[in-house]
Amino acid sequence: MTVPDTSGQLAEQLLRLTRRLNRAQKRYLDPVGITPAQSRLLRSVAHCEAPPRMADLAERLEVVPRAVTTLVDALEANGAVRRVPDPANRRVIRIELTDRGREILRALREARRAAVEEILSPLTAEQREMLGGLLGELMQGSAPHRH
Template identity: 35%
Template sequence: MTRGAPDDVAPQVADLLHAVTRRLRHEARASLEPHDATWTQMRALRALGRLPAPVRMSDLAAELHIARRSATSLVDDLEQRGLVTRGSDPDDRRAVIIAVTDAGQRLVTDVAERRRRATVGMLGALPEHDLLTLRDLLARVVAGNDAE
């Protein structure tokens, strides 16, 4: 195939990518249902685990690209569920720091494992070389879009 996909193939690829994305989103929602958690709550918990401690409310808001007020509301919900704790920053008593509890970490681990199993179930029938090729092709598509 020459540079650029033919007009009749590119829409087919886009349709298939959309179908895969729909299935992945469905599996993501299903992985959250047993925990009565939202995707936004999971994003926050994962961000808290990724960011260097201590994590301030402003750090979390910046990482999630949300307003500080929204981050505060999100942390309120997580704290009520026992998934995070909050306290004063010892270096700046005006600042609030947040940490994931053991229960919050268990939720993150369980959801990640459910999503991994679902993804393996969806893609596991493909031989490893096909999966590697698919990964490399999708990475090229993403890199090409990021360059624009």
């Protein structure tokens, strides 16, 4: 008797679900006028206690500093963030969220919620709770180091 390759099936299902969620989220993000990468940077800035340096953001997002510069340039042009001098060292530039950036974050949360709701709509409340517990277990086992 052969054992079915459940790991392979699960991996394929998770990948397909992730792609579907990304497509749904993109449909909801397009009207906000922001890319997924810009969204990640905005959320990172919002989660910092004090305005972060560009290098902090690059490390947090696990990208090269040049990528952060490009994202910050686009978000600054959009009015979502602004570059501000560090009060302790004026040569250091920090990235600060603006009121427009906070509005965009609210719209992003709504877009994400709508995309997830679209994906989860076939599940009952009990199934959602079970799925949440299972995903929580999986995330605990693979939680990346947070800064």
